[in-house]
Amino acid sequence: xxxxxxxxxxxxxxxxxxxxxxxxxxxxxxxxxxxxxxxxxxxxxxxxxxxxxxxxxxxxxxxxxxxxxxxxxxxxxxxxxxxxxxxxxxxxxxxxxxxxxxxxxxxxxxxxxxxxxxxxxxxxxxxxxxxxxxxxxxxxxxxxxxxxxxxxx
Amino acid sequence: xxxxxxxxxxxxxxxxxxxxxxxxxxxxxxxxxxxxxxxxxxxxxxxxxxxxxxxxxxxxxxxxxxxxxxxxxxxxxxxxxxxxxxxxxxxxxxxxxxxxxxxxxxxxxxxxxxxxxxxxxxxxxxxxxxxxxxxxxxxxxxxxxxxxxxxxxxxxxxxxxxxxxxxxxxxxxxxxxxxxxxxxxxxxxxxxxxxxxxxxxxxxxxxxxxxxxxxxxxxxxxxxxxxxxxxxxxxxxxxxxxxxxxxxxxxxxxxxxxxxxxxxxxxxxxxxxxxxxxxxxxxxxxxxxxxxxxxxxxxxxxxxxxxxxxxxxxxxxxxxxxxxxxxxxxxxxxxxxxxxxxxxxxxxxxxxxxxxxxxxxxxxxxxxxxxxxxxxxxxxxxxxxxxxxx
Numbered sequence: 001x002x003x004x005x006x007x008x009x010x011x012x013x014x015x016x017x018x019x020x021x022x023x024x025x026x027x028x029x030x031x032x033x034x035x036x037x038x039x040x041x042x043x044x045x046x047x048x049x050x051x052x053x054x055x056x057x058x059x060x061x062x063x064x065x066x067x068x069x070x071x072x073x074x075x076x077x078x079x080x081x082x083x084x085x086x087x088x089x090x091x092x093x094x095x096x097x098x099x100x101x102x103x104x105x106x107x108x109x110x111x112x113x114x115x116x117x118x119x120x121x122x123x124x125x126x127x128x129x130x131x132x133x134x135x136x137x138x139x140x141x142x143x144x145x146x147x148x149x150x151x152x153x
Numbered sequence: 154x155x156x157x158x159x160x161x162x163x164x165x166x167x168x169x170x171x172x173x174x175x176x177x178x179x180x181x182x183x184x185x186x187x188x189x190x191x192x193x194x195x196x197x198x199x200x201x202x203x204x205x206x207x208x209x210x211x212x213x214x215x216x217x218x219x220x221x222x223x224x225x226x227x228x229x230x231x232x233x234x235x236x237x238x239x240x241x242x243x244x245x246x247x248x249x250x251x252x253x254x255x256x257x258x259x260x261x262x263x264x265x266x267x268x269x270x271x272x273x274x275x276x277x278x279x280x281x282x283x284x285x286x287x288x289x290x291x292x293x294x295x296x297x298x299x300x301x302x303x304x305x306x307x308x309x310x311x312x313x314x315x316x317x318x319x320x321x322x323x324x325x326x327x328x329x330x331x332x333x334x335x336x337x338x339x340x341x342x343x344x345x346x347x348x349x350x351x352x353x354x355x356x357x358x359x360x361x362x363x364x365x366x367x368x369x370x371x372x373x374x375x376x377x378x379x380x381x382x383x384x385x386x387x388x389x390x391x392x393x394x395x396x397x398x399x400x401x402x403x404x405x406x407x408x409x410x411x412x413x414x415x416x417x418x419x420x421x422x423x424x425x426x427x428x429x430x431x432x433x434x435x436x437x438x439x440x441x442x443x444x445x446x447x448x449x450x451x452x453x454x455x456x457x458x459x460x461x462x463x464x465x466x467x468x469x470x471x472x473x474x475x476x477x478x479x480x481x482x483x484x485x486x487x488x489x490x491x492x493x494x495x496x497x498x499x500x501x502x503x504x505x506x507x508x509x510x511x512x513x514x515x516x517x518x519x520x521x522x523x524x525x526x527x528x529x530x531x532x533x534x535x536x537x538x539x540x541x542x543x
Contacts, residue, residue, distance in 0.1 A: 010404070010405075010407065010408050010433055012402070012404055012408065012410050013404065013408030013409060013410055013431045013432060013433040014408070014431075014433055016410045016429055016430075016431030016444070017431040017432075017433055017442055017443075017444045017466075019429075019431075019446075020429065020431055020444035020445065020446045020464065020466060021444065021466055032486075032488070032489050032490045032491045032492045032494075033490070033491065033492065034491075034492060034493065035491075036491050036493070037490055037491065038459070038488055038490060038491060038494075039457060041455075041457060043421075043453050043454065043455050043457045044453065044457045044459070047421065047422050047451055047453050047457070048451065048459055048461075048487055048488060049487065051391050052346075052347055052391075052487075055390060055391055056346075056351055056352070056389060056390060057289075057351065057352040057353040057354070057389040057390070058289070058352075058389075061389045061390060061391075062392070063353075063384065063387050063388070063389050064389065072390070072391055072392075073391075073421060074421050074453075074454075075421075103252075103253050103254025103255065103257070103530075104254075105255055106254065106255050107254055107255050107256045107257070108252050108253060108254035108255075108257065111250070111252065111259070112250065112252065112341070112532070112534075113252055113496065113520050113522075113532045114252055114253060114522060114530040114532060115522070116487075116493055116494050116495070116496070116522040116523045117493070117522070117523070118491060118493045118494060118523065119487070119494060134455055135421065135454065135455065136420065136421060136454050136455070
């Protein structure tokens with residue numbers, strides 16, 4: 001099909017594309033500030049950071065449960081991370097989760113791309129204050145399952 | 154006899170390889186306008202594109218998109234009856250992924266997709282049944298202590314549809330992706346990965362819409378697969394129920410503007426998202442520009458709330474028949490309050506179609522976290538795919 005360029009036909013799309021480009025450029029330049037004002041709460045960490053990055057196909061979704069770990073919900077993710085000792089309350093340096101996220105002598109999690117350092121720092125801050133649960137009631141009852149050693153490798 | 158043996162060999166090859174793995178039955182939004190077609194449903198049975206090709210789409214694959222050949226089922230060696238359409242996809246991939254840490258860079262070679270499709274039309278009622286089925290693929294094989302719980306088989310799409318004509322009203326009931334956004338083929342692109350359309354995240358839907366030559370609308374109510382369904386029918390990702398709207402207006406078969414909205418609710422959060430897409434085909438330059446921008450609002454049980462941004466902007470060049478080369482920039486900002494929570498990706502994708510049914514994909518991707526400064530490790534991905542479809 002032969003079509004000739006029509007400026008009137010192109011105008012709406014050009015305007016939308018130009019707007020998208022401007023918005024993307026503005027976003028790339030940095031929406032928001034440099035100071036991390038986000039809450040160090042598990043309900044935030046789970047839904048904003050952990051679920052989108054980890055609860056995907058063949059990884060830690062409800063269906064796949066790679067290495068037996070589920071991170072697809074606030075409640076289940078909290079239970080798994082604490083019961084399996086990926087998170088040691090008040091001890092971020094002893095928590096295997098931080099080592100996995102920072103790839104400290106182990107394969108990085110998530111394996112497709114590193115989390116922003118501010119995300120890792122926020123998770124570490126939550127662990128430092130005792131890793132409290134603030135998700136839907138009732139809070140999961142954490143009992144030890146197994147150690148985190150080797151998990152995720 | 155020789156012809157029958159050729160058909161048998163091809164069918165045998167397809168069935169054999171279809172036991173390997175599966176990924177998405179992809180469509181390329183880059184072909185809208187650039188191939189001389191304006192509506193996705195001209196080339197695909199699905200009203201919003203995706204999956205099994207129509208006879209028009211198969212003709213285009215030989216005449217317009219590739220360097221030549223017969224795009225018909227089995228290369229035209231055998232034609233199914235009019236009421237039946239069949240197809241399949243086989244894809245093998247290799248990648249090099251560098252994200253830092255032990256074991257990086259990672260090199261992997263794996264069967265990426267092996268999937269069969271069938272569509273049966275019931276007389277002249279306008280009703281048809283569509284089924285896609287294959288085996289799940291995984292980049293990283295299972296190891297001791299690193300098992301994947303899900304079964305190997307999956308049926309990502311299966312639906313009943315009433316669509317009496319090429320344009321006009323339609324209704325679909327079953328499993329598929331709700332029409333939304335640019336619908337890029339690669340699920341790693343942020344506009345798919347972070348907006349509810351990542352790999353194997355097809356929902357169960359009741360969807361309807363109206364198609365015209367220069368506009369279309371789609372409305373979808375969706376839910377996660379019921380827990381009683383077997384694993385082969387289950388979906389991945391964070392699941393919920395809700396609705397999606399998508400509307401597109403086209404201008405002179407060379408440009409399009411779309412608006413979209415989606416609401417997802419589950420027991421822990423409510424996600425409201427909305428955005429726009431734009432496409433512009435410049436015939437003289439053989440260039441298609443595409444963009445998508447989405448904003449997402451998360452309201453989490455307990456009072457936590459935050460806003461996100463997902464953007465894609467790219468241009469695809471068609472220098473000669475059978476070659477498609479695209480450059481794109483992407484942005485995903487996890488929380489608009491903090492600039493350093495963003496990811497930026499830059500992509501170079503070259504698709505070669507040396508012959509109908511055959512494709513070679515070369516993909517290079519570079520990602521940086523945060524503001525692009527020293528606030529996270531960068532990542533790079535190099536990938537090839539060898540693709541054959543029946």
